Amino acid sequence: MHFWDRHKTITGYYESLTRSVCGKYDLTQMEYDILMFLYSNPEFNTAADIVKIRKSTKSHVSTSLKSLENKGLIEKKQNESNKKHIELFVTESAKSIIYEGIETQKRFAHDVLKGFSDEEITTFKNIFEKICNNAEDCLNNK
Template sequence: MNQLLFMIHNSLELYESLCQPVCRNCNLPQTALDILLFLANNPEYDTARDICRVRGIKANLVSFHVEKLVQEEYLQREPVPGDRRQVKLLLTEKSQTVVEQGRAVQQNYREILTAHITPSDMEVFGRCMDTIRQNIEDAKHTETKAKLTEKGDKKR
């Protein structure tokens, strides 16, 4: 397990170091770049709440960086019809250059990570990741059911 933790840590360090030229060139902090790329790569997730929930960035950081990105015209806000509390975040024309540069970094990062891995090993890895994802979802579902049952037992 320690190997996995070190690998994840080193992988994130590598990714951030690969992103630094884009961040410097565009005068953006890493978190702001992460937000723009998340929105570009995941159009089905287009709210600050989605970024927090799916990308795992803390709400105060998302709020701060979204505000700056709106002020700098990389993002614009659009109200969600029928839900005044929800606001969609839309990439602007200005963000397209940043997104293109960021996606090039992401492609380079993928190539570095998968160098010397055969297609058959990648298939096995993909199946393992799918199984781990399913195990996590099953465990979360089981934990949620247990909490609901526990709450029901306390009400009696």
Template sequence: MNTPGIEFGRKISAAYAALCKPLCQKLHLPQTAFDILMFLANNPGYQTASDVVEVRKLKANLVSVNIDRLVQEGCLVREADPGDRRRTLLRCTEKACPIIEQGRALQEEFGARLLEHTNEAQRKAFFETMDIINENLDAILEGEA
């Protein structure tokens, strides 16, 4: 069986960054700020700077600087968590909507380009396999394996 090597994840990340670069330049946004905005917009269950650091594995100081920038530019607002006033929630604003729309279009294009030269059966098998792998990961993390 041929499995992707260590380079596979790096290639995906580098290809995504290359595809994002023209949009980030057009929007005058650093890649990290764009990534934070897209992460928050696409994952409503994650709403804090800590979530961004933990899930995206970005350095806390880089996240902090870029969140400050997005707040100053009016793309994010900070709100107190009604359930825990010590926590600060981040919410995308209306001003961020055009950026998010363009980002989602770019992400759709990226996904389509990754699957170029595959047929429907290959895509179906790939996504079914990914679902099984995801279940296996959950079992490992839950200590059931």
């Protein structure tokens, strides 16, 4: 299996689809990815969540969040119960980007899962989840 080589084909195709959205709205790939992550995972709305879950570096996340905030696409709010806890929220200004991003993600899923039955897709999702959990366990036990 050449997964470690071939997975770049999958991410490369995804990034080629998102390039038009990024270009249209003057976003880097990281900014786009963070915006879509915050929209899709509102329960993980801190910089630390993004770093932990997306396995991104603190400096890249920090730089991207500052840029997104300067563009008015996200806003930071201090948590009422914990003043040190800064939460991130997608603004109304980002809605058109989010909409186009969702359509792009749907196209990506449609294209890469073409020819798979619903049962095969379910099996794939389950296997992929197990692979990710195994890798996460290995990283945590390093």
